[in-house]
Amino acid sequence: MFEPIRGGTRGGQAEFKWTDVSADKDRENYLGHSINAPTGRWQKNKDIHWYNRDVSAGEAERLEEIRKIKEAEAEALSAAL
Template sequence: GTRGGRDQFSWDKVKDDKDRECYLGHSLMAPIGRWQKGRDLLWYTKNKQDSSEEEVRRQRQLEIQAIKEAEADALSEAL
């Protein structure tokens, strides 16, 4: 086997263990109970629409910066 018994570990076994609360992450990786069935337990890790709006804002700022640089180059060439 591997060091620490990693090849023998299974979250399915943790579900049935009497000391399942002692395992770090047991509520997400080995959920039991009616309220957890069919629910997205990792909802807080999903991307929000706010982050996509921030990405659009960042892209817009980059475009504006590129336009200003192009205008500055054209102005310096004209002078």
């Protein structure tokens, strides 16, 4: 009645690579222009995920924030003592 569970991965998830998708000869037929499988010259050395990246704050802003936090911690510690 009960059979053992089949081993391995189903659907080939372990063997999937986006580079294979971009190199496939039929990619326009089933995938279109996927951002994860870019092909062509336009995206070479470009950050095509730019819209999804966090903009890092400047070093001066980061140091100023750390200074404010340390001041607030020192003030809270002196008030607690």
